[in-house]
Amino acid sequence: MAIISNTGQKTYKSDLQGAFETLQVQRSDLLGMVLDAQLASRLLIVEEARRLRSDVNPDDPRVKRYANASKSMLQRVAALEVEVQIANIRVPPVTKTETLLQGRITDEASKAAAHVQVTLIDEAGKPVTGVAPATTDASGYYAFILQPAQVDAIGANRKLTLQIGSDSGKLVPQASKPFSLTAGQMTAHETRLQAGELDKLKLRPAFTDVVTEAPKPRTAPSKSTPKAAKKPDNEPEVKPVAAKRKR
Structure with a gap:
């Protein structure tokens, strides 16, 4: 944890930034701990349900309750994964005259599309001159920091949009809406991004849940008494020998 020393107006801004960064790190760590706890709890529930199916009774009502609990935990895990990604975002500092264009590129479940190129394009679909493409981080976050001269060159009423991907595969997402920039x-x-767009960009995330096939319930033993093996006709009959009594 950062130690904040109040030394007056000279360090006020840096002290405040340090405190805010500490809170962000703590939030990320706590969310990660909750996520790990949910995953560990689900493993225990899945294992207990498997034990009940195989060793006790496949129709035990607890098996269904554990299955429902496992699904609920998976939903919480998915939500926590998104929250952890958002908590790891660090917005770059900008001055009063700079313009910040930022956002996230995600799939339909709000999970990050990481390390993908984002290009600012105009109405004609051409990259805006003087603005270099940005690349999303592990949280799917990107940021363009534009100087006043760049915004003036673009124009206040000019409609812009985002192009995702590089020359190997790029597109304008269907969910992307045109927008304009305002200086400062x-x-x-x-x-x-929709599923088809993820496939085209080869960005479909491997967020597949590992499902282990449940063991089949053991077959109940037959109630019929097995017949004794038939002795061969030529085998002599062996009579039990009575034990001698001790005197």
Whole structure:
């Protein structure tokens, strides 16, 4: 944890930034701990349900309750994964005259599309001159920091949009809406890519849940008494020998 020393106006801004960064790190750590606890609890529930099916009774009502609890935990895990990604975002500092265009590129479940190129394009579909493409981080976050001269060159009424991907595969997402920039202000967008767009960009995340096939219930033993093996006709009959009594 950061130690904040109040030394007056000179360090006020840096002290405040340090405190805010500490809170962000703590939030990320706590969310990660909750996520790990949910995963561990689900493993225990799945294992107990498997034990009941195989060793006790496949129709035990607890098996169904454990299955429902496992599904609920998976939903919480998915939500926590998104929260951890958002908590790890660090918005770059900008001055009063700079313009910040930021956002996230995600799939339809709000999970990050990481390390993908984002290009600012105009109405004609051409990259805006003088603005280099940005790349999303592990949280799907991107940021363009534009100087006043860049915003003036673009124009206040010019409609812009985002192009996702590089020359090997790129597209304008269907969910992307045209927007304009205002000098000195922040603009934020969250763009969700559909399944077909993820496939085209080869960005479909491998968020597959590992499902282990449940063991089949053991077959109940037959109630019929097995017949004794038939002795061969030529085998002599062996009579039990009576034990001698001790005197």
